[in-house]
Amino acid sequence: MRRNRRACGLALALTVAAAGCAPGRPGDDGRVTVAVSTEILADLARNVGGDRVAVETVVPAGGDPHSYEPTPADAAKVARADAAFTNHLLLEEHALIKLFDNNVPDGAPNISLAESAEQYGATLIPLVEDVGLDVLWLGLAVRGKGPSRSADIRLSATKMTGPGEFALYLTDALGQPQVYIDSTDGLDARDVAVLPPDAHTHLNWAFSQPGEYRLTLSAQVDAGDGSPARQLGSGTFAFAVGVAPQTLLRDGRTRLLDAGHADLAVDLDTAQVFARTDEQGDIPADQVVIDVPNRAIEEVPDDERFAFVGTPGSRVWQLPQAVLGKHVHGEIDPHLWQDVRNAKAYVQVIADTLAEVDPDGRDTYQANRDRYLRELSELHDYVRAQLAKLPPDRRQLITTHDAFGYLAKAYGMTIAGFVVPNPAQEPSAAQVTKLSETVRNLQVPAVFIEPNLAARASVLRRVATDQGVDICLVYGDAFDANAKTYVAMMRHNADELLRCLGRTR
Template structure:
């Protein structure tokens, strides 16, 4: 008597644990699901290893979030490793097809100096925007003697990565097309600087068989010189002598490569919704880095690139202090090390090595979008495994009902809060969808910047904001508690509680093991923390 054939098990890869959980809810026992990014890792900065390459190469389907949430090295690994017949589905980019909605990425710059990044606009005739890259480098056209101007990114956990260095014209960075990135800029001495930027488009020219990394040939696109006034009068810059330049001293501005126009310009944010972005000719503009930006060079060997002949490293820490940890270490650095050398700093306003487009990628925090994710997953699984399509659709129906119940819990939680108290202050700019869907207001995103030591002025500004907002709690992602000790301590000093909120990843230590757990835990945290005196997250960064 013939035996019934067992259903074949699919091999599915998802980029994040949260997406992997969604896939498991739809696939059930018909698939083995692997998350490329481990629990607790930051999806914005995770770098793939050989295991990710192997898992992707053998996958029957790959699910990503898309919208540049994932680090570009992971996106490229998937693009060049997945089989040509394997569907690679960017779930957030499928939302409009399944009734979901996307929000523009609103970057709330609370800095009182210009926030300067890099942006790339793709040629409108390109068909390979998703895989294209622009290589940008810079060299000094003019700097004060012995001085340097350096741009770098700072990861969520504080590691700097140099992008531009006036002392090294070979230093470069690759940026995806139609994306932009946040940078910190440090000048080692006051004076006038001019930097010439050059951009070249990366054209794919095959794949290296041994490592799977794409070989590219770079075609020059544009060049242009950008002027900086550091600690001096910006109108006195010799490059704009005899003119009335545009002085950029506040707001968001990007050094922008336009591939189609073959130009490098300075592009700002729209002054109103749907208004065009203002564009400035860098030859007629000056980036102002005022004297008030002078700040100590962060301690540690990873920041030695900021030292020059004007800032010798030997002088950085003339009075070594006993090791301290946690809040005491921060306070020691704040009040001690009087001989520490200084640089003029335009800060990276968003902590984390973010390269992103103009659409907020954190769409799953709107539960209606979570349903759309699930629908896109079920459709893909049904396409590659039609024999089990009815099974996937049945599980989808059940899962959508569970998401709808969690959605109702979030609405109920917010409805129970007095409208005057529906304010959120967080340490991450990823909660726009949560706020938009459920009627909350993101009243502040306070991210202690890992690249510089908090100054007394910084502490006073944050303390004042917490008092003025009159919110009972600050929301912090628990896995980042150790990296936000400053904010936790300031909140405690102002009798403002710190409460958990869950967004980018799961947190088994907090009982948050699934996407549904994220929604229900956030509902409970909002209810308990905005209505009544909440319990605080313990600060485990001190040895008290």
């Protein structure tokens, strides 16, 4: 069955790109127009720009930059900009980054703050993934920067052999499957996964029958500038589905992937398609055997949206997505602002950029920058002092979302657990058990949800209720009515962590 896959997203991209051709910028009031991706960046820009700037934010108040899909009206905002700022490091949905890159006027600075802030002293930390699966956690990845950050890298299924059918898909945060490859009606140009440069994503790999399969993936890069796509390499991977993988360890295939984390990847510099693994390093495609054991068997849900996988109640052998919801990311944690010192680096980038765009306002921007940096230094000291009051065994943070690694590193906390739940499905017993054991064993008095992600916190709420611990609020990617500025957000987080973790259970 062929679905209408990604058609709406492609249509939107075309509409947005067309909107970027609209002429002219506002400027009747003489202010510099600044377009930013998130409200956190908007607050930093307003503090630096003051009355000389008009800041327009694309992701709406309370929105999630990881999943927000832009509109043509958003393109119009960006097309009016004298300067534009995104966080990047794959924080924002790729369509949002492409909107900025396609619509920022020629000559206007288009700044990735997370990358630019490093030269101003920002500290970057890697993402660490470990979900403790008892089967292989398999994804797709792109290594390399490519021609631009808005380029599309396409991994197409060009050939598949085996006794059954194959589907590659993810389940988004609303329980809706997004299908990338489906062999039931043959493979064609629609059987493709598209990633941005230097990105990684988690997916479900579903096979309808046991046996030996071979899947060929071919890669190409589209720079997004109208030039022809550049063909890269291809590779054929072997899968042992419900059969002993040793039967495929022949003819040069000597490396078995049966646990841990791995990606089928393309390197933009070498054009090679290969397996990238945490434990064994890079492995050529023709040396790999991927184990899909019988303990990976799942039943197809009684939901017509999953008809492409099989009939309701039938069995499939599936390597799971593990992290629920669409989760495309890079190797570096993008949530730099949770360390106030990194926010100070953002402020310096913004000030220098505005002075470049508006030289007459340089003195104003520098004065605003210096005033705000002093305020942020005081904020950093406040957060550090508040969290230092917690006993070491109470500095365990369990949240809905992996957004607090910088806060933990900067202020002496430990990330004990996080969840990205799917509210459309019941949590698995393994998910609930693992979180329950973490809460119980660490004797934490509270877990934390983000206000803008509260609707997705079903697993964490259930665990908290079962374990009799409090549910408290912290801010990750967005503000709300109770915290309308970056300073207010960080002060709240420090106070809430101290209040909730400092109490006796």
